[in-house]
Amino acid sequence: MNGVALGARFSLATNRLQYCGPADAEPLLYRAITEGSGLPEAARALSGFEALMPYLELIAEKHGREVFDRDVVEAYWVGNPLLDAFDRADFLRLLEALVRRGLPRSMARGLADRLPPEPLPHHTFHVAYVGVGNVTGHVPTTLANMEACRPAWAEVVEAAGERLRLRGPTLVLDGGSIAWGPPVERELRYDPRVISDPRPGESVAVHWGWPALKLTADQRAALERYSRRSLDQANAARPAGPGPAPGTPTSRT
DSSP states (O other), X not given: OOHHHHHHHHXXXXXXXXXXXXXXXXXXXXXXXXXXXXXXXXXXXXXTOTTHHHHHHHHHHHHTOOTTOHHHXXXXXXXXXXXXXXXXXXXHHHHHHHHXXXXXXXHHHHXXXXXXXXXXXXXXXXXXXXXXXXXXXXXXXXXXXHHHHSOEEEEEEEEETTEEEEEEOXXXXXXXXXXXXXXXXXXXXXXXXXXXXXXXXXXXXXXXXXXXXXXXXXXXXXXXXXXXXXXXXXXXXXXXXXXXXXXXXXXXX
């Protein structure tokens, strides 16, 4: 799958919700997903997603790749070994790039002061550490929004019409940390042009209630592995005792 089309799968839902990206991006992203056409236009639209591009640019630069190289896009949204080479210095540069995209400088300073030992440029780490809407200011960083925003893996229990019954873990609060709760079932509408012929036992990735990608066994394992690493590192940065989740703003000044 082309990297632009792969990125479009995860970005479409947030653009429909008007949380991020250009106002006219949705039809361009949908055409890239369903037809594999208009890829240059879709790439330009994705370049306007405020928090997305600094991560893709960082991963690409680190490995000498193009920004929309498939492996680069997969690393951010799903996870792969391209994420294994990053350190705190890399993430400090990323925070500066996010400031240029809208992250308040005061928030970036606080994040820089408590960087965990092994930050990684995965979307789940962004959600749990930087915060769901702290770059755009459009979405509050709550536990429910963290759960919606992370790329979640789930197993298909049943497919009926254009609805999927899925089973997978959700985020919960455990004392002062964010943890993985027991698997739960939920029913979501899906687009057959995006998720073709889903069958019980297969896995999909979900972003903001949108089944975005049918996962291979390797992708499912990678998404779970890098999501768990992301949450471990975000929790390592939490202050001792009860307090807001990593990246949760008290204000945007």
